[in-house]
Amino acid sequence: MAIKRKPKLAVWKFASCDGCQLSLLDCEDELLGVADRINIAYFLEASRDTVKGPYDISLVEGSITTQHDAEHIQKIRKSSKLLVAIGACATAGGIQALRNFKDVKDFISVVYASPKYIDTLDKSTPISSHVHVDFELQGCPINKRQLLEVLSAFLHGRKPNTPPHSVCIECKRRGTVCVMVAQGIPCLGPVTHAGCNAICPSYCRGCYGCYGPKETSNTGSLSSRFTRLGMNDENIVRSFRNFYATSEPFRKESEVHNHL
Amino acid sequence: MKSKTIKVDYLARVEGEGSLYVKIKDNSVVDVKLKIFEPPRFFEAFLHGRTFSEAPDIAARICGICPIAYQMSAIHAMEDAFGVKVDGQLRALRRLIYCGEWIESHALHIYMLHAPDFLGYADVVQMAKDYPEIVKRGLQLKKTGNEIVALLGGREIHPINVRVGGFYKVPTRRELDPLAERLKWARDAALETTRWVATLPFPEFEYDYEFVALYHPDEYPFNEGRLVSNKGLNISVNKYDEYFIEEHMPHSNALHSVLKERGAYLVGPLARYNLNFERLSPLAQEAAHSAGLSSVCYNPFQSIIIRSVETLYACDEALRIINQYEKPETSSVPVEPHAATGYGCTEAPRGILFHRYRVDDKGIILDAKIVPPTAQNQKSIENDLWQFIPKHLNLSHEELTLKCEQVIRNYDPCISCATHFLKLKIDRE
Numbered sequence: 130m131a132i133k134r135k136p137k138l139a140v141w142k143f144a145s146c147d148g149c150q151l152s153l154l155d156c157e158d159e160l161l162g163v164a165d166r167i168n169i170a171y172f173l174e175a176s177r178d179t180v181k182g183p184y185d186i187s188l189v190e191g192s193i194t195t196q197h198d199a200e201h202i203q204k205i206r207k208s209s210k211l212l213v214a215i216g217a218c219a220t221a222g223g224i225q226a227l228r229n230f231k232d233v234k235d236f237i238s239v240v241y242a243s244p245k246y247i248d249t250l251d252k253s254t255p256i257s258s259h260v261h262v263d264f265e266l267q268g269c270p271i272n273k274r275q276l277l278e279v280l281s282a283f284l285h286g287r288k289p290n291t292p293p294h295s296v297c298i299e300c301k302r303r304g305t306v307c308v309m310v311a312q313g314i315p316c317l318g319p320v321t322h323a324g325c326n327a328i329c330p331s332y333c334r335g336c337y338g339c340y341g342p343k344e345t346s347n348t349g350s351l352s353s354r355f356t357r358l359g360m361n362d363e364n365i366v367r368s369f370r371n372f373y374a375t376s377e378p379f380r381k382e383s384e385v386h387n388h389l
Numbered sequence: 390m391k392s393k394t395i396k397v398d399y400l401a402r403v404e405g406e407g408s409l410y411v412k413i414k415d416n417s418v419v420d421v422k423l424k425i426f427e428p429p430r431f432f433e434a435f436l437h438g439r440t441f442s443e444a445p446d447i448a449a450r451i452c453g454i455c456p457i458a459y460q461m462s463a464i465h466a467m468e469d470a471f472g473v474k475v476d477g478q479l480r481a482l483r484r485l486i487y488c489g490e491w492i493e494s495h496a497l498h499i500y501m502l503h504a505p506d507f508l509g510y511a512d513v514v515q516m517a518k519d520y521p522e523i524v525k526r527g528l529q530l531k532k533t534g535n536e537i538v539a540l541l542g543g544r545e546i547h548p549i550n551v552r553v554g555g556f557y558k559v560p561t562r563r564e565l566d567p568l569a570e571r572l573k574w575a576r577d578a579a580l581e582t583t584r585w586v587a588t589l590p591f592p593e594f595e596y597d598y599e600f601v602a603l604y605h606p607d608e609y610p611f612n613e614g615r616l617v618s619n620k621g622l623n624i625s626v627n628k629y630d631e632y633f634i635e636e637h638m639p640h641s642n643a644l645h646s647v648l649k650e651r652g653a654y655l656v657g658p659l660a661r662y663n664l665n666f667e668r669l670s671p672l673a674q675e676a677a678h679s680a681g682l683s684s685v686c687y688n689p690f691q692s693i694i695i696r697s698v699e700t701l702y703a704c705d706e707a708l709r710i711i712n713q714y715e716k717p718e719t720s721s722v723p724v725e726p727h728a729a730t731g732y733g734c735t736e737a738p739r740g741i742l743f744h745r746y747r748v749d750d751k752g753i754i755l756d757a758k759i760v761p762p763t764a765q766n767q768k769s770i771e772n773d774l775w776q777f778i779p780k781h782l783n784l785s786h787e788e789l790t791l792k793c794e795q796v797i798r799n800y801d802p803c804i805s806c807a808t809h810f811l812k813l814k815i816d817r818e
Contacts, residue, residue, distance in 0.1 A: 144428045147404045147803075148453020148546040154501060155545055157532035161524070164514040175501065176512030177401040177794070194428045224450050225430040249429065270453060270546040328543040332550045333720075334557040337446065339547070367439065372450065 136185035136284060139171035141205055143191025143198050144225055144253065148270040149216035150174055150190050156273050163277075166284065182208030186283055188276075192218040192225060192253045199250070199259060206260035211283055214256040215276065217269035217372040221341055224269075226253040226375040253375075264289060267322050269339040269372040275324055292323055293344040296336050299327035308335055315355050317368060320346035320378065341373035348382035362386040391415060395790050400797060402502040402512070404454050405804025409793060411774065416782055421774045423767060423797065427804050433757050441467045441726055441752040442553055448744070448759065449547045452803060454497070457490040457538060458737030460551045461612055462744040462759075467553045469627070470731025470748055473724050478717040479555045480612075481710045486541040486551070487611040487735070488707040492534025492575065493545070494738035495658075495696040495703075498801045499582065500527025503693050506795040507589040523585060526578050530700065533575040537707060540568060555721030562714060569711045572704050579701035580676055586693045587680035592792070595687040596776055598769065599651060600660035603736055609668045609702060610661065612735045617664055618654065627732040629743050635764070646765040653768035656740025657800065658695040659686060670709075673702040689773060689799040696801075726752025737762050739801050763802045770800055 140150050154160065154175060163169075170180035187209035193199050206212055217223045229252045256262050266279055266289075275291050282289040292298075296318035300307065308314040308330045316335035318327065322343040329336045342348075348369070355365050369383035395411040406427045412420035432451055436444060444463040449456035461483065468475060475483070500523075501513040510516040517524040535545040540560060542548020550557050603610035604617040616632075617623045624632055636645045648654050666674065666684035677684075677698045686695060728750040734743045740762030747755045773796050781789055 142406065144430055146450050146453040148450075148456070151453045151546060154497065155531075155535060157528040157535070160528065161514070161517055164517075169514065172512075173399055173401045173406075174404060175402065176514070177505075178511035178515075179401075194430075198428065223430075224435060224447065227435045228431060269450065270544075325544070329549050329557075332543050332558040334549060337549075364440075367443065371447075 135166070135168045137168045137170040137180065137183075138280075139182065139184040139187045139205075139209065140169075140174070141171075141187060141189045141191075142174070143189070143202070143218070143256075144194040145191030145216065145218040145223065147174065147190075149219075149268075150188070152215075152271055152273040152276050153188075156277060159277060163280070167280070184209050186211045186213060186280070189214050189219050189256050190216055192222045192255060193259055194225060194250055194253045196250065202256060202259050211263045212256070212260065213264045213266060213279060213283075214262045215266045215271050217267065217339065217341060218253075219256045220265040220267050221373045221376045222253040222255050224372050224374075227370060228253060229375050230370070266291065267341045268324050269341075272324050272326070294323050295319055295343045295346070296321045296323055296325070296327050296330075296340070299323050299325070300330050303327060303331065305330045308333065309354070309358075313358055315358055315360055315368065317351070320348050320351050337368065337371060338379065339372045342376050342378040346378045348378050349385070352382060352386065362388060393786070395786070395793055397790060397794060400794060400804075402505070402798060403802050403804055404452070405802075407802070407804045409774075409797065411778060411793060413778070413782070416779075418775055418778045421771050421778075423771050423774075425767075425804050432759065436746075436754050436757040439754050441470075441746070441748050441754060442724075444746065444754065444757075445551055445553065446547070446549070451759070451761070453546050454803060455490060455494055455737045455739065455742075456547050457486055457542070457551070458735055458742050459759075460548070461487060461735040462733040462737075462742045463746075464551060464553045464733070465612055465735060466731040466733030466744040466746050467748075468724070468731070469733060470729040470746060471553075471724055471726055471752075473554060473722060475555055475722055478715060479559070479721070481714065482541060482556065482559060483551075484611050485707055485710045486538060486548070488703040488710070489534045489537025489541065491703040491738050492579075492700055492707075493531050493538065494534070494801075495700045496527055496531035496534060498738075499586065499693055499696050499700070500524060500531070502801070503696075503798055504586070504589070506791070506798060507693070526581065530575055530578045530582065533571050533578075534703075536571060537568060540564065552721055554724040555719070557720060559717055559720045561716055565711045565714055569708060572708050572711070576672075576701065576704040576708065579697065579704050580672075583676045583680045583694060583697040583701060586697050589693065591688060591690045592777075592781075593688075594690060594773075594777060594780075596689070596773065598659070598687065599648065599654040600663045601648075601654045601656050601741065601765075602660040602664045603734065603741060604664055605668070607668070609665050609670075609706070610736050616734065616741070618648075619663060620651070622648070626734040626743070629732065629734065629760075630745070630758075633760070633765075635760070645768045646760060647768060653772055654765065655689075655769045656762050656765050657692070658699055658738075658740075659689060659692050660740060661736060662686060662695045662698070669698065669702050670705040672705050673698050676701050690795070692799050692801075726750070739763060739803055740765060761803065763800070763804060766800050766802065770797055770802065773799070
């Protein structure tokens with residue numbers, strides 16, 4: 130779908146930290162250029178002016194955690210030709226989806242004095258649990274270069290080039306020596322989606338999976354390796370239950386090791 | 390009887406979701422509610438059961454705009470719990486990464502969120518049509534801050550290189566050199582920024598605030614110091630709970646913090662400046678004076694000048710740190726967890742960010758308390774509106790609405806932060 134006139138972009142926010150939409154404002158060298166090509170029609174973090182829909186592209190940040198938001202996302206879908214979910218919250222429920230492993234009532238009463246006043250759904254869910262999503266850009270936070278690639282791809286009517294392979298490939302590309310093989314540091318790189326350019330290993334740290342699962346990730350094999358490196362089950366559970374805790378491969382692997 | 394209502398359903402150019410409701414009856418204000426409806430994310434609950442070393446990375450996800458602040462408060466609280474002292478070059482690098490966050494966050498607010506109010510634009514893209522060079526300068530200044538965070542932290546948003554005890558990896562001298570070149574440009578740009586914002590039209594408005602900020606005898610505060618105010622508060626960070634309480638308000642998903650028996654207080658650039666002017670660098674002090682400020686400022690609209698002065702200070706301080714840098718032998722000091730309670734309070738761009746953690750003998754978190762700056766400023770924001778509106782009832786509805794938004798944006802509120810831990814109560818009338 131090649132768009133001839135200046136396409137209309139909307140940026141929406143649900144339960145999240147604002148970091149993924151900030152990535153657009155962090156494109157300091159490109160922002161004014163983007164605004165030349167695209168009509169930024171609805172982006173509350175940046176502008177008081179709002180243009181009514183329909184929109185050519187909606188970027189959606191955040192997960193759905195309230196009834197109000199569950200209804201709102203339906204309206205956004207109806208007014209958007211293309212809907213792109215950006216970030217861990219929008220594509221997997223985010224860190225706040227850790228509540229999904231507990232009975233939400235118990236969970237809330239740990240923290241809140243008056244649970245009856247809490248207006249929240251039992252689970253934190255990704256946008257795709259509610260409406261059709263045209264594209265998901267993973268990451269906590271997303272990579273701004275990938276965000277520009279997604280916008281550019283849709284403007285030109287092609288598929289975004291965001292390889293679904295593992296972080297390991299990125300380490301090899303940039304010439305980082307494997308931290309798990311060479312130093313015995315547990316690393317989620319082998320099961321984690323590329324996109325960050327393998328930052329953690331280049332800082333002598335194991336990947337902690339903030340880009341979520343790669344395609345066909347072999348989490349079981351990695352867990353065995355973690356065990357041989359001396360990690361106990363509790364720590365294996367913790368390492369899979371972070372920013373992509375409820376993505377299917379990470380959730381299943383954490384359940385294998387969870388004996389509580 | 391004449392009654393009118395000002396409603397802003399979705400506040401723009403703030404981080405997170407909030408709305409404003411003001412009711413005016415017979416030319417007097419009868420109700421002001423800054424409503425925060427950002428959904429809660431229960432961070433206190435997630436942190437329960439996690440290990441101490443995970444706290445910085447999990448807490449960072451509270452805010453994409455000031456993740457360094459969350460990481461710094463978390464690590465200082467954990468180090469307080471375990472009696473770990475980080476000093477020398479590692480301590481300096483922590484100040485350096487915080488300089489980066491102040492520069493990017495302040496430049497974002499000055500140029501992209503706040504200045505459009507003063508000049509009558511809906512956003513920075515519209516402003517750029519008439520002020521292209523100024524906007525480009527702002528964007529490059531912001532980028533310089535992000536470059537510091539990205540070099541030391543690995544990336545701008547949710548950096549990965551900060552840990553309890555220090556860093557995973559420390560930079561070499563040579564890696565910092567290109568930053569120094571950029572910072573020399575940024576220091577000039579920050580100086581230009583203070584000159585430029587000083588020319589903006591400021592409404593006459595002053596209020597006798599109680600300012601609360603960190604105070605350190607030798608330096609403008611980032612990570613360490615005592616909590617002081619201009620009205621006599623002077624406590625160590627671990628006494629926070631004895632002096633501050635959170636009040637439940639029915640209209641907001643965030644609590645209002647108040648000083649016990651005293652009420653509202655203000656945190657952020659205005660508070661830091663008023664309590665720490667003498668410890669700004671000479672260049673920053675001079676720029677403040679040239680911009681028409683004395684060493685005290687009670688006009689929240691002028692916070693844009695103070696953010697510019699702080700941006701200049703952060704560039705200056707970053708250069709000082711880089712000039713004195715020698716790569717330390719180790720990237721972190723050893724940390725041995727034991728059962729304890731730790732307190733940390735650091736100066737986020739928007740003001741003090743308090744963390745308290747109780748951990749067991751293995752370093753597993755038993756409970757967590759986090760009080761972000763915007764929760765602390767909520768009551769002052771509402772107070773400002775109560776004071777400001779009656780003096781400007783002659784404005785048209787549209788102008789008054791814009792001015793009310795501006796009163797809120799004076800605080801650079803981060804609503805995403807403010808709700809994420811707080812006990813919430815929704816009035817369902």
